[in-house]
């Protein structure tokens with residue numbers, strides 16, 4: 001995305017606008033930067049004491065990005081010297097802090113401040129937002145609100161009987177207790193998603209024993225250079241060959257990420273086994289399954305447990321350079337696949353009647369992903385409550401706007417997540433460019449409010465649902481956090497990256513209802 005290129009007339013008209021941005025993570029910083037460049041008045045509220053969002057909060061051992069950094073970075077802030085292809089969390093946090101400092105973004109960020117409730121004022125045509133500050137509560141007024149709160153930032157603890165009874169320390173992977181020394185301890189880990197996949201190999205050698213409770217195995221794609229340094233020669237090319245970095249980024253998006261989509265696209269006429277969704281998907285499965293099996297020679301019992309029975313692409317696939325399987329084969333590590341029955345004062349009991357005792361339990365059980373914008377309370381036109389309107393099934397137009405909720409713009413909203421293709425930063429850049437375009441539209445038309453037309457919103461979501469039904473993650477035999485409580489895929493974008501880029505180049509005024517006041521004017 002580029003700096004907003006607004007003429008003086010637009011800039012002058014936009015000066016009447018004030019925008020509240022919620023969140024100072026990757027998307028919030030980007031929004032702040034573009035608003036700054038456009039000359040629009042804004043403030044950012046951030047619940048944490050620093051910028052960085054997910055890269056500030058997740059500090060578990062081994063935490064790193066699993067999209068290559070050459071695409072997981074802002075297009076306008078390339079780093080020709082990423083130390084590794086997939087950087088660790090401290091490197092990422094430094095990168096985002098560096099962007100905040102370089103563009104002097106912190107001056108308008110209010111830290112330790114939480115947006116709790118926002119109510120649309122029909123008559124004045126603005127949002128009244130109640131924010132909780134370190135010293136109390138206050139009201140903020142804004143013509144528009146941009147939420148940049150992520151999809152994966154409210155840790156989810158499992159509903160397992162007796163969870164509160166365990167006497168030892170317990171914590172969630174996203175709230176890592178660095179004060180709990182794991183060395184020499186008997187540790188249980190519940191969950192085998194992306195987070196566990198990264199920290200289990202890191203802690204396995206330090207603890208006395210490690211028991212990993214797996215409900216469903218993840219697919220791990222073999223990526224030999226996952227933890228490796230970027231070769232010096234590549235950095236040299238990035239630095240010295242004109243446009244090499246841009247070409248590399250484009251190539252990654254095109255070949256390495258969007259290029260995987262056909263492998264996880266369902267054949268509507270597929271009559272094969274439900275472990276795959278197409279012939280290509282079945283072949284892909286066989287290839288990855290063999291890559292897993294060769295890592296545990298002589299352990300068919302383990303191989304059987306770790307090879308998923310759902311189609312590849314059904315859930316988030318993880319990157320694997322061998323450390324996961326190596327950890328599971330250590331003498332002090334056990335992989336338990338019997339369902340957990342109960343947590344007791346001293347340990348965990350499984351459905352097969354076995355009890356195991358632990359000193360520490362770590363929950364790697366993911367996030368409340370489908371509860372978009374939760375726990376904020378949001379009331380739009382006529383006092384409509386957003387969470388009641390959604391009723392557990394969050395939808396938006398292009399992931400960003402919702403009928404009856406004027407001037408509320410979401411980044412990383414419903415159906416803007418990706419499973420195999422790309423980088424969320426790409427989506428955020430597209431969304432922010434579009435949102436800035438919406439503010440431009442308001443400024444240039446002199447209108448006060450905009451919201452998507454109901455028919456446009458519905459047609460878009462019908463297209464999204466049809467797309468997701470054709471993907472491995474939409475297959476009926478797959479359950480995952482990509483599906484909400486209604487069973488609909490509310491997280492994922494089912495198309496190519498370029499499709500989102502094209503759809504969000506600029507808002508089409510015909511898609512919106514624009515209004516001057518409480519009266520709607522089409």
Ligand code: N01
Nearest residue numbers: 064065066158191192193194195196215216316364365366
């Ligand atoms: O969480 P998850 P995560 N009893 O929801 C299991 C991003 N991310 O924090 O599959 C037993 O994937 C659950 O089992 P099942 C990335 O988008 C990125 O690991 O539901 N087990 C699953 O195994 C990722 O996808 C990065 O059957 C229970 C696990 O807990 C997303 O965040 C790194 C259970 C939860 O896995 C979330 O990843 C980390 C129960 N009651 C995260 N409830 C990188 O970029 C849940 N589980 C590298």
